[in-house]
Amino acid sequence: MAQHFLLSRAAKTLTLAQVFQMKDADAEMAFRRIRWADTNGDPVCPHCGSLDAYDCRRFKGAPRFRCRGCKKDFTITSGTLFASHKLPLRCYLAAIAIFCNEVKGKSALAISRDLCVSYKCAFVLLHKLREAMAEELRGRVVGGEGKEAEVDGGYFGGYVKPANLKEDRIDRRFARNQNGKRKVVVVIRERGGNSVPAVFHSESQASAFIRARIAKGTVVHADEAGSWDNLHERFEVKRINHQEAYSLDGACTNWAEEYFSRLRRAEVGIHHHIAGAYLLRYAQESSWREDNRRVSNGEQANRIAALAMKRGKSVDFTGYWQRHNIGRTGV
């Protein structure tokens, strides 16, 4: 049997030891090369695009540049996901390396212990990395003529704990006995290709999303649930009844199930609770991890860092500290 990718040498191109051996100047240069790849790390003014900038950092201060064109100051992370960062850049590289190495995900509490930062700092940092990953999924359309894609849904959140005594227990299958917090992650996954998830209140709301994200001419595979019936109007659909078989006559949703296996393990084993406002971000993280599972950890770290530097300020977390009125001590 072929060796599993994660056991191979090719999977390990970045170690934490390498990151911690870096001097601050090395980490700065690494980020500069990622941010300003076209000029091999030479600063480009984010305000006016001028290439003429000089180093104006204060004594022992963080790296800072001043543009000769517009006279404005900027840093390596100005206007990126890491704007106004408080930690040394080396810590961000370390966080990205740790985050990549955990194939099912990394809990914010664990990374707060790894890097000795507050839980909230770790929580925001990891969510920014998820936001960066999601950048790659934006507007993605999968499939095409002669290609096959699978569609499936998985429910998350809204757990209702059964009562202690049998006579007090309610039937949790009825909508009236649920708390309305349960949501469904619907994933579209091309066989041998990429995936794209979205979150809805029920599978039947996903039709427009599926129509927009699967190219015409794709053969779509789905299970026997009635919510997928209207896909027949637009696509050639192969259905698999899971009560009879998991794969029959070429029809199966095993690629989609693999995705849910990863997301479910992230929920049960790492985060314990991934419902609510951030469910989509966790779903996107698992999608990115699933699609890039055969990419070396060094390449993954570079990609995530590059996505974070390419993306503007955080949508989810700009002003988070002000909104939550949290002191910045230890951040």
Ligand SMILES: [Zn+2]
């Ligand atoms: Zn400028």
